Structure formats: C-alpha cells, structure tokens
Amino acid sequence: MASSFEPNIVAFVCNWCTYTGADLAGTSRISMAPNVRIIRLPCTGRIDTLFILKALERGADGIIVSGCHPADCHYTAGNYHARRRFAIFRDLMEFVGIDPHRVTFSWVSASEGGKWAEVVDRTTERVRRLGPFRTYPRLARGAGE
Amino acid sequence: MRLGYFPGCSLHGTAREYEESLKAVAAALHIELEEIRDWACCGATSAHATSRTLGVALPARTLMQAEKQNLDRIFAPCAACYNRLASAQHALAHDATMASQIRSILDYSPKTSVSIINIAQLLSAQAGEIQKNSKAPLNGLKIACYYGCLLVRPPEVCKFDDPEAPNSLDHIVSATGAAPVAWDMALECCGGGFSLSRTASVVRLSRAILKSARSAGAHALAVACPMCHSNLDFRQQAINKRNRDGEAMPILFLSQLVGLSLGLDPIQLGLHRHFVSPQPLLDRIGMGKLQPERREQV
C-alpha cells in the first residue's frame, strides 16, 4: 500500500534562492519526484505558518518550506525571522501531534539545483513512508453530526 | 582585609625571606593572612609538565580547601603557584570535560568564583597605603622590575596587566619612592625550572637579564617569584665567574623593597639571606649595616 501511495506535497519557496535553484535543477535536467508542486513567494519571511495549516487542511500529505541560506537573503533578514517563526511553530506542531516529519524546512541557494532535487526526493520518500495524512482534513468530520 | 594565604613549597624553604618580608609588610598594612589548611603542592614543577589532569587537580584541591575555609580571595605570593592556581581555575571554568573529571576526582566541584591574586595585584591595590605609610622612601634607588614569565601570562588567565608591556610592579616600586627603570627584558625567561638540570642555559639567560638591567642603570632587580630569585641571585656567582660584567646586582623581592620603604628592619625582612648582599643598596639609602653573614659574599 505505502509503495503505491503517491503523496501530495506542496512547497512554499522564496523567489530568489530556492525557486531559482529549482530552475537550475530544471536547466540541468536533474530528474526528481513529480509529487512536489511549488508556490512561489518573494521571501521565506513572507511564508506564513497559516499556509502550512491550510495546506494540511486541504489534504497535503507533506510540505516543504525553503529559502535562502542565512546571510544570503535577498532582503538581508527575512530568512532569519522566518527561521525563528518556523522553529517555534514546529515545536508546537510536534506538541499537538502533527508529525514534523511531514514538513521539511531547508535552505536551498540559487546554485543548489542538486540539493533541491535531494530535498524533493527525500521529502517524497519520507512522506510516502508516513502514508497519507487524511486525519487532519477529516478533523472536521463528525463534529456535531 | 582577610586573605587566604597559599605559601607553596618555596616560601617555607628556599624563599623564607620572601615569606618573612611578606608577613612583616602585611602586618604593617593591616592585611590578615590566613594560611589555607592542608594545602597541597601547586603542581608547578613536575606535575603539570607530566599530567595536565594532575596539574589541575592539585590546585583544584587547594581551591576546595579554601572554599571549605570560606575564603573568597586567595593570595599566592609565588608567581608559579599563582599561575597554577589561576590556570586551574580557568580550566575549571572553561573546560567542561576537565571540570567534570576534576569533580569526580575530588568528588567536589570547586566554584570558580574565588578570586586568586598575586603579589603584584595585592600591592598595587595598596600602593596608596604604601606611599602614605612610607617612613623611609627609597628616593634615588633605580629598580629594574622583573616580571618573569609567569606573573602576567598567559593573558586569558592573568587579566590584570598587559601581557607584553606590564607596569603593575613599576607602579608599586614608584610607590616606595624608588624609580623603576625602562628596560626591555622584564618578561624574558630566567631559565626557570632548569635551574638544576641545565645550569648553563640558566646562566646564559639570567646573564642577559642582568646585563640589560645594568645598562638601564638599575641598582637592583625587584622580583615576584622565588624561582626567578634563586636563579638570578644564586647564579650570579657562576655568571660572574665566567665573565666579569660588573658589580653584583642585588635581587630583592618586591615585598622587601616595600618593607624597606615602610621603615621595617632589614633583618626582619630577611635581607641578610640573599647570596648577593643588598648592603650597597642599603648604604645608598643610608640604612644600617646588616648582620655579618654566615655565607661568604660574591
């Protein structure tokens, strides 16, 4: 079952490093799992934890959040603020039982096409092993009825 | 002022005059020296050269003793002792593995808050007092302050003075009324621990120091370390046998100089115990004759 299951993964990435890194992976024809769909944002600083929750509500089995390495941020500090935001959110997520292995945080620079492919493949594999995350979207079911 | 007192081996032996003078000066300055009970060797000689752990454990044990005596400040007159104690404390504070090792050895964890001070720190803090109470200011005396290798180094351990161009001793000497001379060898090695094993080296090194002091016009050398003292004082015989550089240069402990300026009796200060007689020095400042010495003079 687990092997036949194809996880649905969404990636929130910054425009300047990871998105460009993913472009590079493309121009370098580095093949990777087709399970990940990218949503482009200007900076990890813009990536809200609400995106992650909503994605889970909409049935995402896994999530990737990726941006510029420390000190590389196009906006100088967005990724530092994001790092703190996600560190704490991740602790909370884990605390309420949302397996943090479903969410990958990574720094992928514009020159790391290869690393992006790795992040995509490793996340896909990990989430595939964890199986579908139906529990979360279904939390709304049965309420009251 | 109450101070924990760590004499170490030499102040009870080869450097008796250091202890004598210290006690005299301390009394004059109303400083209470309380010897640490059951203190152990500081590890300066062979211990730290052979085993770092032992080199830390020994002084750490002494620190423990001091704490049990609830002394918050320890005075170690011997530069080597001071250096070992301070280094050990530094290790305990900054080297976690070493600290835990020591804890298990002593099964006690010495707190690193106890402050360890050497004679330079002690007396420069008292400089004002010294000046105030000086009954016989040593005007006209030119003194080369010799710091040696252990008093102000390594910098991360001994933070109180510039490791390359120190001036704490000069500060104290000025307080006695004597004039510290500007010279370059204040930090050079005297031969230190090789006193017995490689006499030749000691002679070479100590000679350079004495020459430099002489050429700077010093009448005497002020030291803060029994080891330096024995090298520079005792070895002058040998040095001058080989090559006649000039008049023998009296080597005084800092405490003795201070003692003199406070008008204490030279004998009480142990000045008669030196190999190189400080008599010329005393004459220069118009002090009485020392008792005829047992040992023949250089």
Place this chain on the structure above:
Amino acid sequence: MSRIGVFICHCGENIGRTVDCVRVAHNLENVPGVVHSIDYKYMCSDPGQALIKQAIRELQLDGVVVGACSPHMHEKTFRKAAAAAGLNPYLCEMANLREHCSWIHEDRERATDKAIGLARFMVEKIKYNRPLATIRIPVERRALVIGGGIAGIQAALDIADGGREVILVEKEPSIGGHMSQLSETFPTLDCSQCILTPRMVEVAQHPNIQLLAYSEVESVEGYIGNFQVKIRRKARSVDEIKCNGCGECQKNCPNQKIPGEFDRGLGMRTAIYVPFPQAVPNIPVIDRAKCAFYRGKAKGVKKAVCGKCAEVCGPKAIDFDQQDSFVTEEVGAIVVATGYQLYSIGKAQESETLRGYGEYGYGAIPDVIDGLQFERLASASGPTGGKILRPSDGKEPKTIVFLQCIGSRDRAKGIEYCSKICCMYVAKHAILYHHKVDHGRAIVFYLDIRAGGKGYDEFVRRAIEESHALYLRGRVSRLFRNGDTICVHGVDTLSGEPVAIDADMVVLATAMRAQPDIASLAQKLSISYDRHGFLNEAHPKLRPVETNTAGVYLAGACQSPRDIPDSVAMASAAAAKVLGLFSNELLEREPLIARVDQLACTGCFHCERVCPYGAIERKQLKDGKGRVIKIVAEVNQGVCQGCGTCQATCPSKSVELEGFTDEQVYAAVNAL
C-alpha cells in the same frame, strides 16, 4: 466571475515532450472562471504573443495565465504583451511547466497531472490579482558625499561631471584624506600628492560641487530620492569668505611647537594652522585646545591673552566668537566614503577585544614607527623633506626592519581579517628606502605575501630582487633596545631558526581599521556594519556598492580595506549608481510592496521590528474632529522592497504584500 485566459506553451519539444499540453489546456478549460484555454508551440514567439493579445482584446480577459518556462525567463515578456493589449501587466502570471516540470520528470502521465496542478495554482491565484500601477517617487537630483578622501573626491567629481549637484562633507579642515599623507603610490611609484592635488583643486572649483570641509553629518531623515540631511559646520574661528589664505596668521602664531597630525607627530604645527600646504580649502583653523587666546579665556582671564593672528590678518578674517552652525540639505542619494583609521599599536585600545602590541615598545622606543610615519619621512613634503632619518637622533638608518600584519590576521590580537594593502606598501617602503639610502638594508618579516593585482606581484619581486629587501617568513616576538639600535627577536619559519637582528629603525605595517565613530553614522543612515565596524554592502557579490537602505551607497575603505585603485573604482561605481538613480525625475518601482489595512491595524508594530528596511512608519489615525483614534502602521512606498516579512509576522494580517496577498496564496493552496 472572472474571465481568465490560459495559454499553454509546448516550448517546441521542451515541454511538449513530457507534458501533454493539449490535455493540460483541455483540463483547464473546465475550471470555473476560465473562458479560454489553448496550447501553442511557442508562446513567447511573436505569433504566440499575438494569440494572447488577440484573446485579451476579443474575449475581454481579466486575467492571463501562461503555462511555459520560468517566470524568471519570460514574465516580463508576457506582462509586456498583456499591457500592449490593454490588460494591466500584473493580471498576467506564469506557471512554470518547463524548469519545474517537463525538464525534471519522465513519466508523461504524472508530469501532465503536475502541469495541470501548477497551472491551476496560477488560475486560482490570478482570480485575486489586483491591477497595480508602477510606483513613482519624485527624486531630488542632488547627492551628498560623506568623506573627502580619494574615494569621496572621485565620487563627487564623477557625479558632478554627470551634471548633478553634489554636497561634499569632510570632517577635517581639508579634504585629501590619507592619500594626501602618502609619499609615492604602489605599484607605479608616482607621487601621491602629484596625482591627488589636482583632483582636490578640481573639487574646490567645480561649479556642481559644494564643499563643506570641517563639517559633519548631524542627522539624516527621509528615504531614497528624498533625504533631508542636517550638517554641522564646526567653528574654524576663521571667516571662510574673508580669508585669503595668505598664511600670515600661521607665521605669527606664538605657539609653533604642536605635534602635527598630518605628519603623524614627526613635524610641528602652529595653533592656528592649515593641515598641509596644498590643503583644500586653503583656510586655516584655530585649534582651540592649544590656542593661547582660548586657553586664557578658559582660565577666566579677562583681557585677551593673545590675538596675534587677528592683528596680522589683513582681511580681518579671524573670528574668535565663531560658533558651530547648521545647514540642512535636500538630497536624493548619499555616498558614504568615510575611509578608515590605522590600527593603534600602543597599549591603549578603544575596544577591549583588541590587545595592542606592548612587545614592540611603540611610543617607548623612538625609532619604532608605523607605516604612515614612514610615508611622511619618505615624502618630499614631509618633516625631513623626503630624507629617511631616525626620529631619535636624525641619523640615517642603515638597517630597517619592517613587520607586516600588525593588527591584522591575528586572533590573539583581536583582528582576523587581512588588511590587504600592507604587503604592497611595505614592498613600496623597501623600494623607496633602497632608493633614498644606498646600502640600506631592508628586512621584512611577513606571514604571506598577498600581491593580487595588476603589476602587484611584479612590484614585490622588484623589492626583493632589485632593492634587495630580505624577506623573512615569520613573526617578531619582541624588540629590545640595544644601545642606540633596536634588537629584533624573531623567527624565520622557513629555516626554522630564531633570528636576532640589530636594526636602526623598525617600521610596523599597521592594518586598516574601521573609523571609530562608524556606529553613530550607520545608525543615522540606518545601514548595517560588520563586527569590525566596516559598513555592509547590500549583497557581497551582486550589489557591492549598494547598502540595504535604498539610495545610500558605499565607496572606498569604509566598506573593507582597499587600496587607491579599488577605492577609486568603487567610487566611480557608486557615482554611476547615483547618476542612474538621477536619470529620471521620478523613481519607478515595482508596485509589489506592502500595504496596511489601517482599519484593522492595532499598531503593535511587530512589522516595524521585522522590516529589514525601516519602511514602516507610525501614522496617527484621526476622526472627523481631528482627535487621534489610534496610531497605525504605514508603509513608505519609497523604502519597502517587498519581502513580505511584515505580513507573515502581523498577528491580525492587517498588512498585505501586493502580488502575494493572503487571498492569492490562500486561493492557490485551495487548489491543492
């Protein structure tokens, strides 16, 4: 209900090979809001773009999604096309079906499914796109240059020659900076003064340059294109208008024995003085700490103790009562060229992380000097008229030992970085010494030779081979006085031997350090600096002369240790940036910036805390009667760069980043 057009590009075979573009187009057709969905071989081609324009016109599309390559590739292309057809360019988005899909997958089925998903994201997002208008901010086309060293001078001249006004602020009485103190310059050995002085004069005479020497920047308000700068004009005690620079005052000043800063204490100056003969402006200043008149007044003496200068001054320019004054200037751009200071070798250090070099007895041993002092000795205009003579006895040194890396590349001394110029100027010193003192023996202690640069390594070779400088790889532990020579104790690490050299003079090649007061200036400009105090560029590779405050640029050694050619190049680069900014009356900016919903804003100002650009301002919200209801955040359009960190941080999401609003992202996520 939206009217969205979807255009799927095959990119020849690039996308078509692994993505079934026809299926993608068909699938998107059935998405609510999509009224038109087609595929085509090359969307970016003219006929391709024509298809889009045509559809926009004929079907009155209110949104266009192009499924093709990366937006980094063609977003501009397609937005232009949309605009040409009368659609707001920001209502056109791209789905990346090539780099992010066809090029990285083999399985045609799944690649196609993913392509549909990616296009779907954009279709849903674009339903919430708003038509946006480019932001235009008026630009005050005058520049401020801070610092009148070579970098500042170059930047000022370039901008001025570009036809724009420049205000050049220099804190010293004269411009010229460190370069004016140098004798010759490496690697060409042309005389520093000879190449610098004409530039200084040019500055003074340039119709577009307003020179404010002996002045400092007091405060900076505003943002790119619109800075208000308050400048303090320190009191010279001399009327700049009246003074004709005749120099009588100096000749007659009774206090002639003040160690001169310009000669690094090797020469003397008077209490009223011009720092050096070629000074620009050539107007003296009174050193009030040293001047008898002021000291007398300080002591409370009623009648003037001295007034010689005033007596002899023809134009009556001396003004003992002069006070600091302030001027405020409106500028559109600021170039920071505040240069550097030298490592202070002595024991006294302003920061306790720095150790100093007690072991070299600088200050105690008269013939131990630093590199800049050597420059003064070697300089024809220097205290010795260009002869190399010992400060102690004026004798000619037969042996000089040069020590490199003083205050650099040494953690124990508190500085890790390489000062970059020292290797070169030591080589220069060796050569100059060889020229001026034949049979003079130059010995250099070095760690490594860093001679990257045009003609640089050749220059060092020349010092070694033609000027016979002896280069020893190693450090010096200590300097000893040895009679009237200096005994240098070091080690030659190549031979592994300790060496002791008797030298007549020792020259310490001290490192460049950041200016001591950089922090306060950086705060005024809200730009950042590294832990050594060097100012930070916006991006180490791609934006080396910009800062993270738009409209503020860097030139010269204030950013990192630099030699003259580097500083000049950087200055010209900064000038080019400024002129570029000034090329239009209005500054155009992408409208993808943050906007505050002031009704919902609570004014907690988390946004202010996270904004990397200080773009958040505080605004009072008033009711009809003018009473303050609350204080809310407002985004300065000129400053915001559009990172969106404010929005993600805002607890109530009361600030929106145009182009990436919550509704747009939400819609995309909904399409999962």
Place this chain on the structure above:
Amino acid sequence: MQELRDLARRLLRENQVNVILGYECARRGVRPAFITEAADCDRLVFDHRCVHNLAAYLSPRRTHVRALGRPAVVIKACDARAVAGLIRESQIEREETVLIGVRCGGVVLDPADSSPLSSGNIAPRCSACDQREPALFDHLVGEPKGAPAGEASRDARLSEIEAMNPEERLGLWIGLLGRCTRCHACRQICPMCFCERCIADKTQPAWIETSPHSRGNFAWHLTRALHLAGRCVDCGECERACPARIPLGLLSRKAARSVASRYGYVVTDDPAIPTPIGSFQFDDGQEFIA
C-alpha cells in the same frame, strides 16, 4: 489594604487619574472593580482571591473602560508582565497609566473560593512563581508576602505529553480541542490578545475556520499559541476563563519553553526588552533545517 485605599483615594482626589481598576468583594467572591469616586475607594480589596489579570482592561480594545479616562491599575507581579507587554507593543503609554503594584503571595484559581490558600486551591501559575512583587510600578503597596505552597514541578504534564508518541499526542489534543466551542473567552480575557480584528475573525481569506470542529480549533489554538510565543505572560487567565476547561496553558507554556530553550528568552516586566519574534541572532539554532 488601607494603604491601597488611601493611595487610590489620593490619586482620584488629586485628579492624577479618573478611574481605579482594582478588586472588590461581591455577592460571589472577588471581582474587578472600576472606581471613579474617591468615596468608593473603601470598596477596594486585595487578597488571595484576586486572581484576575486587570491589565486586560487597559487594552485600547476596551473602549467602554477607556471612556472612563486615565486609569490607575492594581497589578501583581504577573500582571505587570502584561502591562510591560502592552507598553512594549505600543498599546498604552507608560506615562498615561498609573501602576499600583501589590505584593502577592499567590492567589486561588476561583475568586469565589474564600478558603485559605493551599496547594489544593492555588492557581497553578502561583505555585511556580518566585516573584512576590512587580519591578514595574509607580506605587508599591502591601505587606511583604512569603512564597506560596504548591507542587514543585508545574510542567510535569507538559513533559508527560512531550514524552508521548505523535499518535498519542494527536489523539489527546483532538479530544481536548474537540471540546472547544469557540466562545473565544481565552482570547477576550487575554491581556496580550488586543488585536483590533483577530485573525480568527478575518474572513477574506478565512485562514482559520470559524466552525468549532477540531480542524478549525487546531488552526485557532495553534495560531494563538504561536502569536503568544514570547509574549504570553503566563497569567493563566485563558485557562481560567475556558468554560470547557481545556488546559490551554499547556500550549502557551510549550511555546514559552520553546523560546526559552532556543533563544534563552523569558517574558519579564521590563518593556525595554524586545520580543524574540521580531528579533533574531545570526547564529540562531537551525537543527531542524535541511
């Protein structure tokens, strides 16, 4: 007590303030009081039943309280942290508010509970509290108090949950948050929840579903905990106000534990110290980032 009343009376008489936010005895235990007449100051009390965090009434959101004019507020050490938060986040002006600090030896959880303070009825936050008086105040009143009794480790439950496996944790929270009916008492009583329009009330887009099912409740309580990370003053009011008795403190204290362990940040009543969200260190931990 008299000291407090006299001070309040003076403040009102001298028109230093228009209203005293304090505590009074009522039919059913102690409750917040809003005293505008010097004559009524004798109603003021402070004892171990004064559990309410009155700083909540300072937020601009309380238009009806603001309308009374310049306030003086009675604050315990824990409440002072909230006041500091309001100042830090520009909600109130330090000069505009008179702070009457009270020495506190712990309070009971239920203000209607008049039995003496014991480890049985003490508010959980107090058992772990070592602050007997605020550092932020204009006036400080009351006798010095001793430390309250209470169980040693208050966060035992927290560690217990951390020790569970993900499934157990998820199950636990589905059960707990399933009880939430979104009355938003937790938010309304929270001194640090002062948003003009809460993200939970934002409908375009509706990031947080308004329906009280576990999915909406997860989004709500997770987001709230995140927003309070490094801001929550741990006054326990949310938990006290929750009609469903959901141990909400666990979430905010987890967040607090996270910022403490990661950034060494602890909420204090010093308004000058910036919050951990909104500041950063270049070398902040990133062990979780690939």
Place this chain on the structure above:
Amino acid sequence: MNIRRMIGKTDLDVLIRDLISAGKRVIAPVRCGDSQHEALEYAPVRSPAEIHWAGPLPLRSLKEIIFPPTETLFGWKQVKSSVEIEANPNGFRETVIIGARPCDAAAFEIVDRVMGWDYRDDLWFGRRQATTILTVACPHGDESCFCPAVGLSPESARGADWFLTPADGGFEAAILTQKGEALLEPYKAQWPEPNNFSKQQLSGLESKVRANLKVQPESIRQWLEKHFDDPLWKHVALRCHGCGACAFVCPACHCFDIVDEPEGIDRGRRRRNWDACQPALFTLHGSGHNPRKDQAARFRQRIMHKFNYYPARFGEVLCTGCGRCVRVCAAGMDLIAILAEIGRRSEEAGAAS
C-alpha cells in the same frame, strides 16, 4: 397520564444496558476529563457505571445534544458555472438522556417556541423527536442557582418524559409522556408501582436556592421596557470581556451563525455554528459600522432578549435559572445581582407611581 413506578438501582442499570445494546445514544452526567476540579458534563455513556447522579450541575447544558455547536447543513460542489448541492444526511439518532437536571430539561420546551415559530427548524425538532428525557430531581444547588425566580424548581418536571425522584435504594419515576411510556413499556410489568401515592415532600433545596434571588420576572420586564437607555448598562457592563462563554453554557441561548466553509476551490460545506451576542463581531456590519457599538449595548441586549423581548413574544423568560452564566464568567459578571438590582429599581418605580 399518571403512571408511576419504583425503579431499583439495578433495574435502572438494566434499562440503560438494554438501551446501549439497542444502539441508542445514552447521554448522562459523567466525570469531565482533564479538569483539576470535580466537574461533570453530559456525555454519551458506555455503561451505567459511568453515570454520576449526584454532584454539581454539569459544566455545559444539554443544549448541545439537540443543537450541536456545529453541524453541516449541506455540502456543495461547483461544476463549470453551476453548483451541485449534496444534502447532509442529518440522521437523528435515537437518544435517551438520563439524569437530566430540571433546569436543562425545561429549557428545551422554552426554546421550542422560537424554533417552531415563524419557521420550523427541522434539525431542532428532528432531534427533539428522537430524544427521550429522564429528568432527575436536582441533587445539588449553590449560590448561583435561581430556578424558583423564573418559575421553575429543583423538582420541576417540565420538559421531562420521565421524572425521577430518589427513593429508598432507587428512584420513584413519574412517566409523563407517550415517549416516556414507550420507553417504559418493556419493563412496565416487572417494575412495581410505588405503594404510597403521597406527593414527595420537597427537599430543602427549593427554599435554599429561592433565597438567592427574589424577583418577579414580570416586574423585571416592566422596568426593562422603560429603561433601554439607562446608566445601569454602562455601569454593569464595564467588567464584561465580551466573550461568548455565558451564552454557550446557557441552556436557553440559541443564536447561531451560518458559514460556507470551503474544502477546496470548487467544494465546501455550509455549516451552522453557535453564536453569541456578547462579542462585537455579532452585529458588525460589512461596512465596518456596528449598531451595538460597545459592551454596554451588547450586554443590555442579552438581558433584554431574555427578560423583555422573549417574554413579550412568547410569554415566558428565556432563562431557567441554572446559574451557569454566573459560575462560568471569569470577569465576575453576576446575573443574579443584576436582576436583583433591576427588581429593586422596579419595586421603587412601582411604589413611586
């Protein structure tokens, strides 16, 4: 109808087990988990052993059994430009409430009036129909109870299908409705009738809680009618935090909100959720204007609705005196004190005229 039975503890357990095994939902007061104080809540039980007959009033009222905090009305799916509706199968599960408190049971009848007034709420009545209520004489009252003041009592059988009064070792049950009789049917024969038909004498509770509040609902209403704008409102509302706790625990409050909840771009559910009149959002217009601009106005609405508008339209107050709003309020808002004050003012006014 006047059927009475003596039911031994064990007999009752048998009944409950039978109901559970018959797949019915059995709701009863049980210990409420994860609370540091002894507290009860109405919840489904799996065995009679879980039931707590004594102890304080359950935290939340029975309301949620008939009127869940959130329920789906229907789902939708968008296809091209049309919309498909998928009706939600609101199966009304057979439910028996055991050990209902009089103040909770009575609330259903009161709310029935508004639910069946101009528009008949099928979800409400559907569940009402499927639910049988066994009320028990109130075992526990405190300083916040005031049922007598609103015309009820700890022994009120209003809204009950059975009314249980503790009697030696078990209960004396009065079967009051067909629904009740149907429930009794299988056991009617083996359970004895109580030997004495004498009316149980009132426990002390009635008089105890009566002392908490002595007002006439009608005199309250009269005052309210004349005092829409009265300084009292601003005064009492000061401490109110504006949360919905009081309304959500109230057995009689029944306001709800209807939301469309997307579950994707083209699909979602329409739900109805509890709502309350104290939060500002309740009356906030899209324009940003709010007719109830401050907490005073909102709190007034709560009182007016319960004690003026509702009786005016339906002849009785929208309150059963359970006192939950008093107990639950973290700000110490006290309905009893407020009603007492209003009563006092009304008296004065009456005396004056």
